[in-house]
Amino acid sequence: MSADPDAPERVVPILLYDGGCAVCRSIGQWVGAAALVVPPGQGIVAQPVGDDPAALRRLNPTLGIWDAYAVVHVIMPDSSMKTGGEAVAEVLRRLPATRWLAGCFSFSVLGVRPFQMILNLAYNILDDIRPLLGCDSCGRSRPWVQPFARLAAWLRSLGKQMPTAQPALHFRPLPATTQVRVPPNGL
Amino acid sequence: MEPDDMLQTVDSVSFDRLVLEDSGRMAVEFMSYGCGYCRTIEPIVQRVASMIAAEETVLRVNIAADPELAKRYEITGTPTFVMFLNGSEVGRTEGPAPTQSAVIDAITRPFMS
Numbered sequence: 268m269s270a271d272p273d274a275p276e277r278v279v280p281i282l283l284y285d286g287g288c289a290v291c292r293s294i295g296q297w298v299g300a301a302a303l304v305v306p307p308g309q310g311i312v313a314q315p316v317g318d319d320p321a322a323l324r325r326l327n328p329t330l331g332i333w334d335a336y337a338v339v340h341v342i343m344p345d346s347s348m349k350t351g352g353e354a355v356a357e358v359l360r361r362l363p364a365t366r367w368l369a370g371c372f373s374f375s376v377l378g379v380r381p382f383q384m385i386l387n388l389a390y391n392i393l394d395d396i397r398p399l400l401g402c403d404s405c406g407r408s409r410p411w412v413q414p415f416a417r418l419a420a421w422l423r424s425l426g427k428q429m430p431t432a433q434p435a436l437h438f439r440p441l442p443a444t445t446q447v448r449v450p451p452n453g454l
Numbered sequence: 455m456e457p458d459d460m461l462q463t464v465d466s467v468s469f470d471r472l473v474l475e476d477s478g479r480m481a482v483e484f485m486s487y488g489c490g491y492c493r494t495i496e497p498i499v500q501r502v503a504s505m506i507a508a509e510e511t512v513l514r515v516n517i518a519a520d521p522e523l524a525k526r527y528e529i530t531g532t533p534t535f536v537m538f539l540n541g542s543e544v545g546r547t548e549g550p551a552p553t554q555s556a557v558i559d560a561i562t563r564p565f566m567s
Contacts, residue, residue, distance in 0.1 A: 287488035318487050318518040332487050333496060406490020437491045438549025440531040441517075441524070 276344075278308045281326065282358055283340045286315025287404030290397050291339070301362045311341070311361040336404070338394070351394075352387030407436060460503035461514040466523050472513065473538055479510040480538040481561040486518045489532045495552045499533075502557045512561065537564040 284295035295313040302310035316323070320332040326342045334340075341354040349357050360369035371382040398408045399419050408416045461483065464472050473480050483499060485492040503512035517524040517532060527536055527543075536546045545564025550556045 285488060287486075316487070318516055320487075333493055336487060336493060402490075404488040404490050406494050436549070437495060437552055438531045438533070439486075439489045439491050441529070 278344055280311050280344060280357060280361065281342045282311055282313040282354070283316050283323075283326075283335050283342065284313065285336055285339075285402075285404055286317065287402075288397055289401035290393070291402070298358055298362070301364055305361070305363060309361070311358060339390075352383060352390040355390055356383060356386055404439075406439070458500075460500045460507070461512050463514045463516060465515070466520050469515070469520075469523060474541040476511075476538075477540050479565050481510060481512045482515055482536045482538065483512065484515045484517050484524060484527065484529045484534045484536065485532050486516060488518065491549060491552075492533045495533055495550070495557065498552055498554055498557050502554060502561065506558070506562065510562065510565070535561050537561060539565060 282295065282298055284291040286292055286295075292315070295315065298311065299313040302313065305311075316332065316335045318332075323330045323332050323335055327346045327348055330340065330342070330348065338350045339354045341349045341357045343349065343357075356369055356372040359365040359372070372380065372386055374380060374382055395409050395412050396415070398405045398412065398416055407413075462472070464482070473482060483492075487493075499512065506512070515523050517529060523529075529536075531548060533550075534546060534548045535550070537544050547560035550560040
């Protein structure tokens with residue numbers, strides 16, 4: 268496994284986040300801002316996954332775009348990847364403000380890393396509840412989150428016009444700004 | 455194109471040649487990689503595309519990369535399947551349920567009538 272040999276050598280990891288998810292975008296922007304104070308070559312670059320599968324494969328030939336959207340990834344300079352809670356720990360390790368905290372995730376007892384396990388669990392919970400927090404790209408909530416999602420939708424609808432039903436559950440309406448009605452023949 | 459990807463991605467440059475000027479049965483999925491519903495349905499679409507490959511071609515338009523095609527075909531959300539026969543649209547389905555039967559029905563029914 269190796270990255271594109273023609274690509275310039277990279278010295279910092281890349282955090283890939285879901286740019287369509289408000290939660291991920293906020294976190295990614297925070298990481299990007301926090302990394303600005305790090306000396307060159309020691310921080311991390313945060314960038315959205317985007318929509319170009321080939322660009323991702325240049326970072327790591329085994330990285331599929333669907334996988335990149337499914338879970339947070341950190342691509343290390345040697346093209347190896349960390350995902351989920353491990354990726355979060357790597358991000359924390361790379362930022363001065365959180366480096367002190369990241370040390371505990373390496374703490375191991377009999378081969379078990381208890382703090383990393385807690386972080387993995389926290390990541391999975393955050394991943395599941397993203398639709399409640401403003402994620403526009405997560406699709407339908409997981410079953411355990413759906414009652415809370417309905418409650419959140421009801422709370423948001425209080426005092427507002429009732430939202431219109433979507434044509435199907437498995438359908439993501441485009442933002443209103445991108446909906447332009449023109450004839451199919453383009454004329 | 456992803457390895458083992460049964461769907462060829464078409465863009466605004468290749469769309470006319472591969473879809474409108476082709477005489478076969480075409481199903482075009484207008485999708486976005488950042489769409490959770492598209493992600494849910496993707497493995498089923500791949501399986502169905504493989505099953506019906508002899509009779510029908512399933513293609514993909516990434517509307518994030520080609521918004522003009524989405525405007526041209528009045529796509530209001532993803533995933534939307536638009537079916538073409540001899541270059542003319544014969545039907546469309548928005549957001550079919552992520553089951554094999556629903557996807558097969560969505561992309562083959564327009565050609566039955």
